[in-house]
Amino acid sequence: MRLFLVRHGDADAEIPEGLGDEARALTAKARSNTAQHFASLSERMGPISLILTSPLVRTVQTAQILSFAVKHEGLLRAHRCLLPDMPVGAVEPVIAEHADQNLVLVGHQPSMGALAAHLLGMQSFPKPVNPGTVIALERTEGENPALKFLFYAAPGQQVLDVIQ
Numbered sequence: 264m265r266l267f268l269v270r271h272g273d274a275d276a277e278i279p280e281g282l283g284d285e286a287r288a289l290t291a292k293a294r295s296n297t298a299q300h301f302a303s304l305s306e307r308m309g310p311i312s313l314i315l316t317s318p319l320v321r322t323v324q325t326a327q328i329l330s331f332a333v334k335h336e337g338l339l340r341a342h343r344c345l346l347p348d349m350p351v352g353a354v355e356p357v358i359a360e361h362a363d364q365n366l367v368l369v370g371h372q373p374s375m376g377a378l379a380a381h382l383l384g385m386q387s388f389p390k391p392v393n394p395g396t397v398i399a400l401e402r403t404e405g406e407n408p409a410l411k412f413l414f415y416a417a418p419g420q421q422v423l424d425v426i427q
Contacts, residue, residue, distance in 0.1 A: 264402040265365040266358065266382070266410060267308060268375045269329060272297040273394040274321040285319045289328075297325060297395045300418040301332035304397060307414060307422070311335045312364035315357065317345035317371060325395075326369040345370040351381045358382075362402070382410045389426050393417050 272293035279286045289297070311333055316326035318341035330339050344353040345368060354368065368378075376392040379385075382400060392398070399413035415423040 264362055265309065265413065266400045266402075267311075267365075267367040268379050268398040268400070269325065269367060269369045270372050270375045270392050270394055270396045271317075271319075271322040271325040271369060272328070288320050289324045293394065294324070294328060296418055298328050298332050300395050300416070301329045301397075304416055304422070305333045307416075308333055308365075308397075308399070310365060311367055312337055313361055314339040314367040314369065315342045315345060316369040317341070317347070318343065319346070319371075322369045322371065326367070329367065329369065345374070347371040347374060349374070351377050354378060383412060384409075390415055390423070391417070 272289045274287040274293070275290055278284055314326050314330055314335060316322045316339065322345070323341060326339055329335070342357060343349065344357055347370075351374065358366065372392045375396070375398065376388040379392070379398045379400070380388040388398070395418040397416045400410040401413050403409050403411050412426060415426055
């Protein structure tokens, strides 16, 4: 099982009139940049079984771009456990339910960084989780399976296979 934690791309700073923060969409530049970034990671990510996203517009758009970039033909579903105000533990049952699948979770910051730190047993995640960042984890085999770090990929930066 591989788990990919993805922060949504850059969203428009202005809230659409008459709507709330949840309606903010990705900027045109972010749509282009995230598509290129995700396409460059396609081979590293391999096949994806399921993409879960926060139901907010900017995360759904990011998930759709990622799905297209990695040629994912499976499910893409919104899930409330990825909303910005949900506790980190809210996503654990979802991860457990899909423990035998390669899973992408598209959400917000600070949730994605906090989730990565939690799953890796760290106090805090040592790298910034900027818009469009992908943090890849993999389940280890054995009696006590755990998640280990695979790679960190922030847009416009070299992919890191080790974090410190």
